[in-house]
Amino acid sequence: MNMNLASKYQVQGQGQPQSNLQAQQILLQQLHQGQSLSQQNQQQNTTSNSLGAGFQPNESYNNDNQNLYQNYQRNQLQQQQQQQQQQQYFPQFQPQNQSANNHINSSLQQQPQPQQLSRQLPHIQQQQFYNQQALKSQQVQQQIQLQSAQIPTPMQKSTTSVEQPNSIHWQHQQQLCQVSRSSSVPHYYARQFASNSRKNPYDSKSVGLIEATKVILSKIEEQKINDSTTTNSALLHNKKTTQDDELMEEQRMRLKTQGRQLWCQLDLSGQGLVSISPKLFHYDFLESLYLNNNKITQIPSEISKLRSLRTLDLSHNRISELPYELGLCFNLRYLYLFDNNIKNFPTSFGNLIELLFLGVEGNPLDGNVANIIAEKGTKELIAAIRDQKTTRTPEPREWLTIEDGEVVESNVYKAEKSPSDSFTVLSYNTLCQHYATPRMYKYTPSWALQWDYRRAALEKEILNYSTDVICMQEVETKTYQDFWAPLLAQRGYKGLFYNKTRSKTMSENDAKKVDGCAFFYKIDKFTLVHKQNFEYNSVCMGSDKYKKTKDLFNRFMNKDNIALILYLQHKETDEKICFVNTHLHWDPAFNDVKALQIGILLEELQGLIKKYQHASSIEEVKNASIIVCGDFNSVKKSAVYQMFSTGSSKNHDDLSGRDYGKFTESGFHHPFKLKSAYESLGELPFTNLTPAFTDNIDYIWYSTSNLQIKGLLGKVDENYASNSIGFPDANFPSDHVPILAKFQIKKTNKT
Template sequence: MMKPSASPGPAPPGLASNSRQLLEQLSGTSTNVNNSSSSVWQLQLQLAAAARQDAGQPNAYARQNAMKKFLASQGGAKAPQMLEASLSLVDRTQQLLMDMAEGERAAAGAGVDASTGAATPAPAAGAAGAPATPGSTPTTPQAKLRDSQLSPNVLLQHKKLSQFSIDDDDELGADAPGAAAKKQDGQQWHALDLSNLHLRSLSPNLFNYAFLTRLYLNGNALTQLPGEIRQLTNLRVLDVSHNRLRELPPELGACFQLKYLYLFGNSVRTLPWELGSLVNLQFLGCEGNPLDPDLLKIFTDKSVTGLIFYLRDNRPEVPLVRDRQFIEVTADGELESACESVQESTSALTGELGRRSFTIMSYNTLCQHYATPKMYRYTPAWALSWDYRRERLKQQILAYDCDVLALQEVEAQTYDDFWVPVLEQHGYTGSFYAKTRAKTMQGRDSRKVDGCCIFFKRDKFRLLARDAMDFSSAWMKHKKFQRTEDYLNRAMNKDNVALYLKLQHIQSGETLWAVTTHLHWDPKFNDVKTFQVGVLLDHMEALLREEGPKRDPRKAPLLICGDFNSYPDSAVYELISTGSVKDHVEDSARDFGYMSQKQFSHHLALSSCYSCLGELPFTNFTPSFTDVIDYIWYSTQALRVRGLLGKVDEDYVSKFIGFPNDKFPSDHIPLVARVEFVKSTSGSRKV
């Protein structure tokens, strides 16, 4: 593991003196023409010149936009100078970047390594009226899947992909292509032009406009940017050129969708490490700033992508001052005192509660083949490596010392080669069930498929029975199965699974069903998730009635853990917690035959363990998706919650845009609950 350094490192020892002079020239308030050999810096010069053309014109971007609309209404430009005057700095940047990318493609087609500058194809005319020299384009490179022989489509089909481009919809008007999509947030505009207005400060209220995608503050007298800028998480373009800025706020790193950042003509000497989160950045305009020579060398050698990755990978450690507390709960469901750890709470247990309770964890561990550099570009490369994450996962799981572990996204080979040996040494026995695609694969490929597993401590539980299923096959075998169009087209090809274990709690003699699952991920298939839960609960009821035909299934001790990929206001949550789904928008138009006709209903009494907290602030934390989608459900007539692992420290979370990182090895966080048997419900004798 590479340890982050506290500050930019010194220039390489072998750096020649003339190179040092070049860096000094580059870092000055003006740039020497000798730097024209760098295509990156040629781009800087061209766009810095374009930025200076707009100096002194109030609301320059708005004026250019108005001229574009006028020209569009006239069916095209009447004079070349009018077309030139209508082009904004953003327009010119887009065109020059496209020209550079096209130059790289042309060089690649000719068998030339464009990144080395070994050959220079004919330059294309840039929008700024100057030729663009091909070279290292400042765009984020596509990363290859590591350690995998499977198709990327197969491996990444369950993950939430979200890529944004810089759109002109809000500037071109309501009739522009794609404008309707932008209006879905209720806003008719998404750009704010405050350029060249002699502003000396900004009201924090400005940053309440979280819908902004473009913010133009160039040509003012600003000496600082407020930290509240972190609220503009939809921002794609920020122009603060020609102000009096000496530094950038670390909070700017939270604007993870930023594509173009213009700093021309300020006094910025260094960049905060937090800017390493700006992994979507395509252009950084820094000409005219006395930027640190070492940072500038990285920028000119490796373009903006290399600079961002350097800041990302070498960011100093952010200490987790306060770990997640364990909140004790009374028998009446009231929140009680908080312990510093699960172990502290466990060590204080006495009497009946100690004899009749146990702890359970549910955790999506993020399968290594889903944790690709492309999917998690904001995570330092060393912290994303499987060797590092695997060790952190082991330390984290063992530290909580839970009696039952329900894990999701565990690769079959990792289960056998890593988790089984590690956890057996600590007194656990486990069971695993892979997604059904594994049955269609051969050899190594089948071993790389993920699934769900449950481990339990041998001195706390003994295994009585095991069952597992995939939802599609289980439903096709159901006596009331119907081949509806929605089932065939939407649900049948999903290979999600569930694992059921019947355990006996040794100390109390009580029996318990522990279940874990991982539902389909895609929000476009929320109806399928409801269907999958309906099948899961129907199967659970069948198991309970089989072992006790005369017993009320609501009184059976049952825990259902997993990644449900569903919000607290979803049909899935409503179904599990209320017993049925009635007229929910996610399912009203879908037909899954008998399952839909009975409103996906079940006869179990279930509630979320975390409902007494109103759920956690999040269980899944990424830049484009932060919400509660993981749950531990318990049967309310047989069990009660006596403790819960609390939220992650908010101050710590505010310094990141997502997990995994060096402290949290998955994009999910583990859920832990202490559960107590209410009374003897199984009729089992004590052991």
């Protein structure tokens, strides 16, 4: 049952009449207490009518009042039973005006009994009538309570054995499991949602399982201690944080349906389901799914498609094993598995980074697992599962041989000396250690996030590729000086480095922690002609050709991104090649800034090429050999991609409403013939993999006049990637993956 629809129509006139639904709910609750009022309810059902149907003109008024009274009785009985349960387990939900309610009830008891009502009953007499019915309802409730006290309590279901059953975490398990067990009415969640939506805002509303969970966890969340280590806020300037990541995920989920999806919760509880149709998992917009109180034995692997799920209730079924794919639903906050046959959890549960509560009471759990929950709670269990050593390993990325823009062969990559007219280029965002915090990368095992582990993995990976040119982004200044420069010098590389401009405003020690772009080339392959450190904002401010607009100052100037430009000469062919290594701003809200950064870069490159290429005409500039590598934080539909691939960008959505002078008035234009190295593959499926964002944002752009692609490093193992929610992990030391291309120089002996 869809809760939004239930709220809209208040479940009147749909399915069974409202009075029958209420009677069934009361009956099931009474049966749970050992009572059986089936005969009474059957008699009531034969004479009751739906409130949603209203008064019928052919019925007597007294019959109408009797039906209203019966409905009122049932509502009051259900409300009191829920309040008793709330008072027992969650006293914090009790209304503060209880004394006022008692006063009202006492005043109601003093009202005289009304006589036979006439058909035209005045408004005051109607109110007195309903007050009297409320008094009778209380008397009925007291009688039922007296009867239930004389009936033995039914046998409780089995409980999970733990060493500390009195711990606060296990008390929560037992309390919430009891709430879940008492919520066995079909479509329980939808009924509760509809019932609460009809109540007066000042009335106390019934407490459901999810609301109760939120309350008992609130104090624990308040006492949660932040990470003991902190990072200098200046180092994180203009860097994505965990709050940014969560906000991006929320925006992504809202934009996914573009406002067309009116409901996102589905209640199939208590329907006697034995299996689940795979078609259910086509509803990837679902945020809440209730499958409790059925006869389900197996959860299909297709559940991994429901990446938007926040709440999943699988309690009171017959599930003995959970699929690995359930752990890929990383947005889950509440997962209820009460009263099943589960003994352990798949290793993928380490991905449930947002999980606040895991209901496990009533399962024959492994003792170690149960004790962790009892002693430390849900989050510690998930962390323990995540930190287990993994046996998952990806297949090696294939090396694709390219001829005339098409893949002609694929093999395992082997580092080998390039032919005299060829060279290889690697571009890799290595994830600076100051950004790799447990709060930002909650899904990464703690041991795999340690810098020592990641540095060793990065070293092995980069040395294994052994490319002629290495372009790295997000390299800490000190790490470049103390680790990468001496390491790669031993392998025949010459290194150059430039960090972000924020370092100029920091102390010497803090400046060494700022990241930047590192460039290495093999000295037996190239000769350095010129190096230029390129600051986007400084170049813009230092030139009169860039209009100083409000957008320029407010949006562009406070970004400290840089580029490292090198002019190298290929020794075998004497070809002069302009290499650029850059890292653009990350935030998608500033796509206009990224476009302006690239616009300025390509504008300034023309002057640089004229100077060092000794070009005397625009045609010579156009045919210059250029390779631009980096993390562009721009997807294929962006203005940045359009500018590189087509030579211009005008009236693009990324720049809508912005004023950057000539760049927005007449558009961006450049004379170079540039192409993405991976264009023949339609780009890679992704170069950046995180829970909130997975796409291709790293590129190697090259000029097609003098260079051609002869080989590419293929995509990451699809099966491995589809069963991961994000990098870094045990096998991938960064949230980005490296891209690698082999180039051949078309002509030789150019002077």
